[in-house]
Amino acid sequence: MMNRPIIALDFPSKVEVFEFLNQFPAEEKLFVKVGMELFYKEGPSIVSELTELGHDVFLDLKLHDIPNTVKSAMKNIASLGVAITNVHAAGGREMMTAALEGLKEGTQTGKDVPKLIAVTQLTSTSEEQMQSDQLIKVSLEESVAHYAKMTELSGLDGVVCSALEVSAIREKTSENFICLTPGIRPSNSEKGDQKRVMTPSEAKAIGSSYIVVGRPITQSETPYESYVQIKNEWNGEK
Numbered sequence: 001m002m003n004r005p006i007i008a009l010d011f012p013s014k015v016e017v018f019e020f021l022n023q024f025p026a027e028e029k030l031f032v033k034v035g036m037e038l039f040y041k042e043g044p045s046i047v048s049e050l051t052e053l054g055h056d057v058f059l060d061l062k063l064h065d066i067p068n069t070v071k072s073a074m075k076n077i078a079s080l081g082v083a084i085t086n087v088h089a090a091g092g093r094e095m096m097t098a099a100l101e102g103l104k105e106g107t108q109t110g111k112d113v114p115k116l117i118a119v120t121q122l123t124s125t126s127e128e129q130m131q132s133d134q135l136i137k138v139s140l141e142e143s144v145a146h147y148a149k150m151t152e153l154s155g156l157d158g159v160v161c162s163a164l165e166v167s168a169i170r171e172k173t174s175e176n177f178i179c180l181t182p183g184i185r186p187s188n189s190e191k192g193d194q195k196r197v198m199t200p201s202e203a204k205a206i207g208s209s210y211i212v213v214g215r216p217i218t219q220s221e222t223p224y225e226s227y228v229q230i231k232n233e234w235n236g237e238k
């Protein structure tokens with residue numbers, strides 16, 4: 001699938017975001033991710049500021065609460081005009097179904113319902129940590145594939161997982177199911193806190209639908225060059 005890498009805008013405030021984006025050509029329309037750090041500082045207006053510039057936004061707030069609360073929160077998120085948003089699959093099927101209902105109810109007539117995806121096991125979690133911290137006794141791959149199946153049965157569009165689990169998920173879910181994969185590291189870059197990583201070309205080969213890349217672009221001395229390199233590798237044009 002040909003598409004843009006999603007850039008994780010993990011910055012403390014919009015000042016740093018726009019300093020960063022100013023290093024890109026104005027005509028380059030990006031797919032960006034607004035996460036908790038930025039959203040909790042700037043609030044919903046950061047989303048409209050980005051969409052007004054022509055960028056697509058993945059709002060990554062990873063909701064995980066009782067079904068009623070998540071449904072109401074999703075109604076509000078739907079009004080922001082984001083392309084993708086997410087919940088934690090660990091919240092369960094009832095919560096995921098409620099999230100989807102809220103999102104549909106909150107979407108204006110005639111507008112697209114944002115894609116809803118569920119986080120399976122965070123890419124910063126190792127199998128050992130999952131087994132000891134969450135008392136899950138199966139393999140990490142099995143846990144992720146199980147969450148993916150539950151997510152599909154709840155009617156959502158896909159999951160967030162590491163590229164390492166995409167093949168296992170593809171065996172259990174339908175063709176169009178989204179596997180959005182963070183934990184992407186070009187071969188020369190630092191892993192940081194990520195445990196389950198792959199390069200952009202490996203992620204493409206394994207069948208990821210979207211890749212999310214943060215620090216390899218945001219912390220680069222030359223962010224636009226790093227972005228183009230990653231985009232080309234992801235689209236198979238080395």
Ligand SMILES: O=C(O)c1cc(=O)[nH]c(=O)n1[C@@H]1O[C@H](COP(=O)(O)O)[C@@H](O)[C@H]1O
Pocket residue numbers: 008010035060062086119121122123124160161182183184192194212213214215216
């Ligand atoms: O939901 C996410 O986007 C997410 C899920 C996950 O399992 N792992 C993960 O890294 N992320 C996000 O993806 C981004 C990865 O950033 P870098 O590690 O800097 O490339 C961060 O903004 C994380 O919040």
